[in-house]
Amino acid sequence: MKLDHIALDRLSISPANMRSGKKPPDIxxxxxxxxxxxxxxxxxxxxxxxxxxxxxxxxxxxxxxAQTVATEIGVAEPLPCAIMEAGDDAAALEASLIENLARxxxxxxxxxxxxxxxxxxxxxxxxxxMTFGMPELTVKRILALGNLLPRIRQLYRAEEIDATSxxxxxxxxxxxxxxxxxxxxDPQSSIPKGHQLKAWLxxxxxxxxxxxLFDLETYQGRIVKDLFEKEGYFGDLREFEDAQRAAIEERKxxxxxxxxxxxxxxxxGQYFHRYEFAATPKRKGGRVYVTIAHNGxxxxxxxxxxxxxxxxxxxxxxxxxxxxxxxxxxxxxxxxYVDLHRHAAVRSALAANTGTALRVMVAHAICGSPLWxxxxxxxxxxxxxxxxxxxxxxxxxxxxxxxxxxxxxLGFDPDEPSVTLDHEPRNGVSGLFLRLxxxxxxxxxxxxxxxxxxxxxxxxxxxxxxxxxxxxxxxxYWVADDAFYGLVRDREVLTxxxxxxxxxxxxxxxxxxxxKTIKSVINDYLTGSNDRIKVEQWVPxxxxxxxxxxxxxxxxxxxxAASRAAWLAEPEVPLDPDPAAVAAExxxxxxxxxxxxxxxxxxxxxxx
Numbered sequence: 001m002k003l004d005h006i007a008l009d010r011l012s013i014s015p016a017n018m019r020s021g022k023k024p025p026d027i028x029x030x031x032x033x034x035x036x037x038x039x040x041x042x043x044x045x046x047x048x049x050x051x052x053x054x055x056x057x058x059x060x061x062x063x064x065x066a067q068t069v070a071t072e073i074g075v076a077e078p079l080p081c082a083i084m085e086a087g088d089d090a091a092a093l094e095a096s097l098i099e100n101l102a103r104x105x106x107x108x109x110x111x112x113x114x115x116x117x118x119x120x121x122x123x124x125x126x127x128x129x130m131t132f133g134m135p136e137l138t139v140k141r142i143l144a145l146g147n148l149l150p151r152i153r154q155l156y157r158a159e160e161i162d163a164t165s166x167x168x169x170x171x172x173x174x175x176x177x178x179x180x181x182x183x184x185x186d187p188q189s190s191i192p193k194g195h196q197l198k199a200w201l202x203x204x205x206x207x208x209x210x211x212x213l214f215d216l217e218t219y220q221g222r223i224v225k226d227l228f229e230k231e232g233y234f235g236d237l238r239e240f241e242d243a244q245r246a247a248i249e250e251r252k253x254x255x256x257x258x259x260x261x262x263x264x265x266x267x268x269g270q271y272f273h274r275y276e277f278a279a280t281p282k283r284k285g286g287r288v289y290v291t292i293a294h295n296g297x298x299x300x301x302x303x304x305x306x307x308x309x310x311x312x313x314x315x316x317x318x319x320x321x322x323x324x325x326x327x328x329x330x331x332x333x334x335x336x337y338v339d340l341h342r343h344a345a346v347r348s349a350l351a352a353n354t355g356t357a358l359r360v361m362v363a364h365a366i367c368g369s370p371l372w373x374x375x376x377x378x379x380x381x382x383x384x385x386x387x388x389x390x391x392x393x394x395x396x397x398x399x400x401x402x403x404x405x406x407x408x409x410l411g412f413d414p415d416e417p418s419v420t421l422d423h424e425p426r427n428g429v430s431g432l433f434l435r436l437x438x439x440x441x442x443x444x445x446x447x448x449x450x451x452x453x454x455x456x457x458x459x460x461x462x463x464x465x466x467x468x469x470x471x472x473x474x475x476x477y478w479v480a481d482d483a484f485y486g487l488v489r490d491r492e493v494l495t496x497x498x499x500x501x502x503x504x505x506x507x508x509x510x511x512x513x514x515x516k517t518i519k520s521v522i523n524d525y526l527t528g529s530n531d532r533i534k535v536e537q538w539v540p541x542x543x544x545x546x547x548x549x550x551x552x553x554x555x556x557x558x559x560x561a562a563s564r565a566a567w568l569a570e571p572e573v574p575l576d577p578d579p580a581a582v583a584a585e586x587x588x589x590x591x592x593x594x595x596x597x598x599x600x601x602x603x604x605x606x607x608x
Contacts, residue, residue, distance in 0.1 A: 002082075002083050003042060003080065003081070003082055003083075004080075004081055004083060005078035005079065005080055005081070006045065006054055006078055006079055006081045007076065007078050008063075008066060008067060008070060008076045008077075008078070008079065009076070010052060010053050010054060011043070011045065011053075011054055011055070011056055011063060011079065011081075012048065012053070012054075012055050012056065013055065013056050013060045013063065014045075014046070014048070014055035014056055014057050015055075024064060025060065025061050025064070027061050027064050027065045027068065030061060030062065030065050031065050031068060031069075034062065034065045034066060034069055035069055035072075038066075038069075038077060039062050039066055039077075039079050039080055040080075041059070041062065041080075042059075042079075042080040042081055042082045043056050043058065043059030043062060043063060043079055043080070043081045043082070044056070044057045044058035044059055044081075044082050044084060045057060045059075045081045045082070045083055045084065046083065046084040046085065047083070054081065054083065057084060062079075063079065066079055110157075111142050112142050112143065112145040112146060112153070115128055115139065115142055115143055116143065116146060119143070119275055124307060125139045125140050125143060125275060125276075138413075140273070140275070141167075143273070143275045144170040144273065145166070145170060146274070146275070147170045147172075147271075147273075148166070148169055148170060148177065149174065149177045149178070149181070151181060152166070152169055152177060152180075152181065155184075159380070162193065162194070162378060163417070164193070164194045164197075164375060164376065165193045165194060165197050168194075168197045169197070173293055173295070173297050173299070175210075175297065176295070180192070180197075193375070194374075194375035194376075207234045207237065207240050207295060207296040208295070208296070209223060209234065211244075211293075211295065211296040211297040211298065212234075212240075212243070212244065212247075212296075213244060213247035213248065213251065213298055214243050214244065214246070214247040219243060220239075221234060221236050221239035221240060221243065222234070222236055222239070234296075240296065241296075244292075244296060244298065248265060248290060248292075248298060251263075251290075251300065252265070252288075252290070255288050255300075258282075259282055260282055260286065260287060260288050260302075261282075261285045261286065261287055262287045262288070263287065263288045263289075263290060264287055264288070264289050264290065265290040265292070266289060266290060266291050266292070268292045268294070269292070269293070269294050270291065271291065272289055272291045272299070272301050274301075274304075276306065276307060277289075277301075277304040277305065277306055277307065277310075278304065278305055278306070278307050278309075278310030279303055279304060280303055280304060280305040280310060280313070281303055282303065284313065285305065285313065286302070286303040286304060286305060287303075287304060287305060288300055288301065288302050288303075288304075289301040289304055355441065356437075358441075358444060358448070359433055359436035359437055359444060360433055361448075362436055362444060362447055362448050362451060363429050363432045363433040363436060364429065365420060365448075365451045365455070366410075366419060366420055366432060366451060367429040367432055374420060374455055375420075375455065376418045376420050376454050376455060377454065377455060377456060377457055377458050379391070379396070383483075385482065385483040385486055385487075386483055386487075388483065389481050389482075389483035389484070392481075393477065393478065394476070394477050394478070394479075395477040395478070398477075399450075399453065402446075402449075402450055403418070403419055403450055403454075405446075406419050406446060406447050406450045407419055409439065409443060409446075409447070410432065410435060410447065411435060418454050419447070419450050419451055419454060420451050420454045420455055459557055459561065460561060461561045461562070461564045461565035462565070463561065464545070464546065464547075464558070464561050464562040464565040464566075465565045467545040468545050468546060468565075471545075472545050473537075473545075474539040474543045474544055474545065475537035475538065475539050478539055478543065479526075480522075480523070480526050480538075484540075485519050485522075485523070488515075488519070489515060490515075491515050491518070492550075492551060493550050493551065494515055494518040494519065494522070495507050495510065495511050495518060496550035496551065497522055497540060497550065498510060498518055498521060498522050498525075500538065500540075500541070501522055501525040501526060501535045501538055502521065502522075502525050502532075502535075506521070526538060542556050542558050542559065543558070546562050546566070547559050547562050
């Protein structure tokens with residue numbers, strides 16, 4: 001590449017630029033430095049059809065900022081540029097994506113759009129992985145967003161859907177995604193999320209008649225119909241599977257008769273990721289791949305070969321020989337018989353071996369299973385100030401150290417957002433279980449501690465109970481920040497907070513001041529500014545363990561949760577061993593008043 005200075009009016013943003021075609025990017029962060037010093041880092045450009053005009057492959061934010069400055073001062077300075085060779089769209093897109101990943105991290109959907117374009121330009125997931133320094137698994141996860149309906153991708157980009165749910169939705173069929181969106185749009189419905197979504201997709205045994213490949217009119221098995229739904233359900237799973245398999249075999253024979261080289265039926269539940277295959281027409285030996293979802297839905301993917309085979313054909317070599325599928329050794333019913341008996345034996349042995357059971361439980365909590373309902377407590381809020389406050393807090397920094405250590409011990413990427421990944425790691429739950437068997441009990445307990453912490457629900461009475469039990473001192477984890485001051489708007493509350501840190505005299509003197517003024521005085525006490533005596537280790541009453549309120553107005557969630565937790569923790573008041581006998585004894589002793597009092601107390605206790 002050669003370096004040159006190019007006038008603004010000879011530059012335009014390339015379609016290969018990762019952020020082309022979108023709303024203008026935010027340039028507020030770089031505008032002040034460009035006003036002061038101009039463009040220092042060269043833009044990456046290439047010719048766009050002539051020797052005098054160029055398109056920007058990387059550096060669109062600097063270009064837009066330079067245009068803004070030129071408008072402000074009325075002078076357009078030429079920009080330093082590194083000029084690429086023309087024509088290599090894939091290289092241009094890679095350059096754009098590399099720069100943007102380093103400077104302004106794009107969201108996963110934007111990465112998917114760019115990675116998809118690279119795949120279309122001939123790049124494989126492995127090549128993309130090497131180019132951007134990402135694990136190939138991460139690239140494949142991003143490419144898997146292509147399985148989503150466009151609206152789901154947009155909802156994810158807008159943070160209306162959490163990452164855990166999106167991971168599961170990438171494994172859903174288009175029909176399942178449409179059904180999920182219908183639930184999402186219905187304010188009266190409860191939409192499955194996280195592991196609930198996983199169970200919703202894969203855990204049930206209800207097979208809708210809509211997925212049948214065979215003629216329902218000639219089907220001899222039992223169909224259960226709901227009067228309030230158009231479709232029914234198959235009453236016997238084995239009968240349905242036999243009929244569906246027969247229909248697949250008929251379709252398979254028809255494809256072979258039609259000239260397709262082969263028809264591959266993938267194992268039940270295995271997904272067909274298009275980015276791992278190359279589109280190949282029938283005349284060039286393309287195959288048909290058949291997928292069978294857990295809900296019985298069958299899809300036929302016509303005209304594909306593996307990437308490896310496509311490359312062999314491109315070189316004039318013969319494709320790999322395909323092993324023909326053979327008849328299963330045992331029936332589905334016998335498989336079920338064997339599975340359940342082996343499960344019963346393992347379950348009995350596991351219950352007697354608590355050390356192994358602990359590791360199996362931890363593996364399940366991390367990887368998930370149709371029978372487990374585990375999800376990670378989100379640390380994000382719709383209020384960006386709150387999210388930033390949590391992300392930069394002492395507590396989160398300390399927890400992140402533990403999380404990274406555990407991720408490293410388990411062989412996961414330390415940059416994963418959680419240990420509780422909510423999807424299977426590289427070797428699945430079995431691989432993770434074997435890894436846990438290698439670790440001593442103390443380390444497994446450390447892993448369990450992080451997993452439990454990640455899946456601890458916020459805003460519950462359990463937080464109060466655990467906080468008191470562990471003696472949590474919030475002052476060790478929290479200091480007043482901008483988000484805190486921005487969220488306290490009530491003057492009465494602010495005055496009471498000031499009373500906490502500055503005393504009655506100062507609070508009464510400022511009771512009629514504006515909220516902004518009171519906040520300023522509070523900050524002076526907490527930081528020791530403006531000759532105020534610094535107050536150490538202060539936290540608002542709502543955040544302490546146990547919490548309390550500043551007024552009698554209510555509405556403090558932590559106080560309400562603590563009250564419930566305290567009520568549960570109160571010991572039961574024991575009744576007298578035999579109140580009637582005690583009362584009778586008092587009467588015999590001539591003390592009628594005492595007997596009556598005992599009877600009254602007994603009635604009150606029973607009522608309580």
